[in-house]
Amino acid sequence: MELLIRGGTVVDPAAGRTFQSDILVKDGRVAALEKKITARGARVLDAAGKLVVPGLIDMHVHLREPGQEHKETVASGTLAAVHGGFTAVAAMPNTDPVADTPGVIRYVLEKAREAGRARVYPVGALTVGSRGRELTEMGALRAAGAVAFSDDGRPVADAHVMRRALEYARMLGVPVISHCEEPALAVGVMHEGLVSTRLGLKGTPAAAEDVAVARDLILAEMTGCHLHVAHVTTAGAVRLIREAKARGVRVTAETTPHHFTLTDRAVVGFNTNAKVNPPLRTDADVAAVREGLADGTIDVIATDHAPHAAHEKEVEFDLAPFGLVGLETAVGLVFTELVAGGVLDLVAAVAKLSTNPARVLGLSAGVIEPGAVADLTVIDPAAAWTVDRGELVGKSKNTPFHGYRLKGLPHATIIGGEVHLVARGPTES
Ligand code: DOR
Numbered sequence: 001m002e003l004l005i006r007g008g009t010v011v012d013p014a015a016g017r018t019f020q021s022d023i024l025v026k027d028g029r030v031a032a033l034e035k036k037i038t039a040r041g042a043r044v045l046d047a048a049g050k051l052v053v054p055g056l057i058d059m060h061v062h063l064r065e066p067g068q069e070h071k072e073t074v075a076s077g078t079l080a081a082v083h084g085g086f087t088a089v090a091a092m093p094n095t096d097p098v099a100d101t102p103g104v105i106r107y108v109l110e111k112a113r114e115a116g117r118a119r120v121y122p123v124g125a126l127t128v129g130s131r132g133r134e135l136t137e138m139g140a141l142r143a144a145g146a147v148a149f150s151d152d153g154r155p156v157a158d159a160h161v162m163r164r165a166l167e168y169a170r171m172l173g174v175p176v177i178s179h180c181e182e183p184a185l186a187v188g189v190m191h192e193g194l195v196s197t198r199l200g201l202k203g204t205p206a207a208a209e210d211v212a213v214a215r216d217l218i219l220a221e222m223t224g225c226h227l228h229v230a231h232v233t234t235a236g237a238v239r240l241i242r243e244a245k246a247r248g249v250r251v252t253a254e255t256t257p258h259h260f261t262l263t264d265r266a267v268v269g270f271n272t273n274a275k276v277n278p279p280l281r282t283d284a285d286v287a288a289v290r291e292g293l294a295d296g297t298i299d300v301i302a303t304d305h306a307p308h309a310a311h312e313k314e315v316e317f318d319l320a321p322f323g324l325v326g327l328e329t330a331v332g333l334v335f336t337e338l339v340a341g342g343v344l345d346l347v348a349a350v351a352k353l354s355t356n357p358a359r360v361l362g363l364s365a366g367v368i369e370p371g372a373v374a375d376l377t378v379i380d381p382a383a384a385w386t387v388d389r390g391e392l393v394g395k396s397k398n399t400p401f402h403g404y405r406l407k408g409l410p411h412a413t414i415i416g417g418e419v420h421l422v423a424r425g426p427t428e429s
Pocket of ligand 1: 094392
């Protein structure tokens with residue numbers, strides 16, 4: 001059946017513009033973009049007053065399957081993705097077992113196919129068991145469907161191992177996504193500073209990230225491999241990446257909604273939902289991260305969606321696992337904090353959620369043009385809402401944003417021409 005998305009404002013980051021247009025979707029692809037389209041018998045989705053943007057892609061998500069299905073599954077995580085406006089996610093390999101064999105990659109892809117929700121692009125582990133010693137069979141993982149490599153959650157301590165990983169990834173034509181924390185310095189449970197001192201908690205200094213970013217930039221320059229720096233949080237990392245880009249190093253970077261919104265003060269009260277790796281930093285770091293987003297140093301906004309069960313988080317701060325859920329609050333935070341906040345214009349904000357992650361991962365996605373696969377997100381920029389952890393559809397509810405008033409909400413998530421979420425149902429014409 002044909003789908004007519006009527007009366008929306010199209011945001012097209014590839015062309016760098018916004019314009020009023022109807023969109024006709026046929027056989028899962030964009031068939032036409034014109035000011036006024038009539039299509040008798042087509043299903044109509046009224047997008048008046050809404051934005052129609054390329055399907056959002058979250059390139060940093062923990063789906064927890066296989067092995068930790070009490071936190072999240074591929075099915076529940078991709079449902080949360082669809083509710084958050086994401087048509088695709090990249091799944092990090094720190095599952096149990098780790099995604100270090102083609103079998104695990106294929107398992108995740110099969111689960112995603114069964115779920116039939118957001119598309120899932122698996123990230124393969126860089127090292128066996130993500131233990132940082134021997135490289136995985138990267139070619140075999142790539143052939144099974146891995147779109148990038150990472151030991152996310154377990155930084156690669158050994159520079160020689162990282163060098164070799166970058167060399168192989170370069171040969172395979174895919175990026176290495178680096179969780180940049182120097183393990184010898186990253187020994188705390190939150191950012192090291194005034195707040196950690198006051199709370200009596202052990203801190204991880206900003207230098208833990210800066211040192212690791214500097215090392216990996218040097219190795220990326222040496223090997224010519226595309227390095228993607230995950231979850232940038234410090235002013236120092238932003239500066240180092242900016243300088244490296246200016247020198248022509250093949251580097252891209254992401255940050256998260258929690259790192260451009262919250263500071264270490266969110267931990268006060270021993271709030272374990274604000275315990276995350278890398279940690280929430282200072283006002284100056286948040287300002288630097290926002291500057292990095294604005295000037296293009298940071299290409300991508302990704303959530304680092306890291307679900308943990310209530311009983312795991314409701315323990316002493318020191319004992320709680322790191323991580324928070326992000327898929328269902330990302331759009332609201334980007335629109336409220338960055339667009340309304342004057343940090344990014346609409347086109348840049350949408351680029352960092354769609355076109356840019358597609359480019360980083362080499363996906364033919366993130367564009368709206370005739371012939372393109374109809375992965376589209378319809379956003380209501382005027383919808384005001386309050387985050388309620390009880391309303392999250394993902395399995396875990398560990399959000400630090402409970403009670404936040406946000407403006408901007410996904411209205412419909414369209415994957416391959418199929419409407420997966422509609423705030424207000426489509427009508428027949
Ligand atoms: O806070 C985090 N949680 N950071 C990571 O790098 C891993 C993630 C997780 O898997 O829970």
